[in-house]
């Protein structure tokens with residue numbers, strides 16, 4: 001195993017990030033090709049050991065994203081997921097083959113329930129499939145991970161036979177996932193101890209934890225698995241993932257760092273980049289981070305009660321077990337307004353954890369100036385909303401050029417909308433049951449599509465009647481759902497932007513996933 005280089009008395013634990021695979025799999029969290037590249041680059045820079053970049057057989061878009069990430073990532077191992085089928089493994093092998101370090105991650109269910117109802121295979125058949133598919137994967141790469149899906153509900157004797165078979169066939173990492181988030185920490189720790197004690201060739205592989213959060217125990221279980229001997233943790237930024245999500249990378253890393261006294265394990269994650277990673281993933285997936293989320297929530301370092309504030313002023317350690325700076329939260333005194341220039345704006349973005357390329361910076365700066373002209377106080381939250389939207393929507397092929405709405409008690413409400421569609425301006429007018437409906441109808445007229453609106457949500461970014469509205473729109477088509485965001489002091493403009501953001505994403509997803517390859521039908 002290439003990455004184990006520890007000189008400290010603590011044991012090195014590999015961080016396997018699956019934000020782009022298990023995280024992206026959850027409804028609405030779909031990312032575009034460009035967004036996936038951006039997230040992968042950040043994961044590489046933050047010190048993740050293995051980036052699971054996607055599921056290459058799932059779609060051409062997934063295949064291309066995994067291939068491109070494999071080509072670009074400089075440091076981390078790039079893994080792709082494959083079911084226990086030769087066509088999956090070959091597609092995955094093709095996708096990761098250009099990586100500087102490539103891994104194939106193949107899995108099959110091993111619990112009685114899954115084997116009987118999902119796979120309709122006998123335990124003996126599954127064992128044969130494990131041997132055949134791991135061998136096939138080893139023909140492509142040296143680094144093969146095998147996972148026992150629903151491992152925590154698998155009979156122990158059988159699990160040991162599966163693990164032994166996978167290692168004999170050449171698996172170098174063995175993952176025992178808590179696929180349905182059913183385990184409790186003591187049990188999960190004991191499971192790893194049991195397997196490592198009983199499987200004769202266990203010392204030939206690194207063991208891995210992969211926990212889902214259905215009972216809110218994903219992080220606790222992951223750490224317990226490490227106490228049981230696992231040395232790889234599978235997790236996602238902000239804990240996004242199927243159903244209640246996966247174990248949150250930032251929580252695991254900081255738990256090991258802050259409680260090294262009882263968790264003598266370490267990762268190579270650059271923790272001051274955690275806030276930035278959280279913001280990027282929240283922005284591109286449009287999955288907001290709950291305010292009280294550990295480590296990266298807005299309130300994680302806020303002290304409201306008088307007693308706490310008093311303690312903090314005397315000594316921050318009274319109520320803070322880690323410094324905000326250690327996870328990338330910096331206290332900033334830079335107040336922004338309409339007289340602020342580019343340099344101040346760039347410095348503010350840096351404080352807030354953003355790093356934009358020159359073009360994106362210029363666009364964000366122009367929008368900031370517009371906002372500062374219209375709004376007396378420009379708060380950090382305003383800038384965050386604006387930049388998040390810029391990151392997500394910068395590749396959009398369809399954009400709002402102009403919008404006029406007639407609303408009020410004297411219906412029908414109507415919208416006159418001009419869109420830039422792949423460089424050409426097109427205008428239409430539509431009525432609706434309310435102004436938002438009229439706008440969405442106008443978009444429909446200019447960009448005919450089958451997508452169904454699943455969610456329309458508005459929230460005020462700050463306080464006051466001149467606050468920006470941040471609108472989220474979720475659309476579904478062909479079983480794929482995506483969420484788009486728009487922010488503007490005018491709620492109706494924000495609504496139009498959010499709808500288009502979602503539509504643009506859907507079209508990229510449906511087309512070739514590269515932003516310049518599709519124009520709507």
Ligand code: KIV
Pocket residue numbers: 022107147148149150175177178179180210212
């Ligand atoms: O939760 C799970 O079991 C998985 C496997 C594919 C590793 O995501």
Ligand code: ZN
Pocket residue numbers: 022177179210212242
């Ligand atoms: Zn999973």
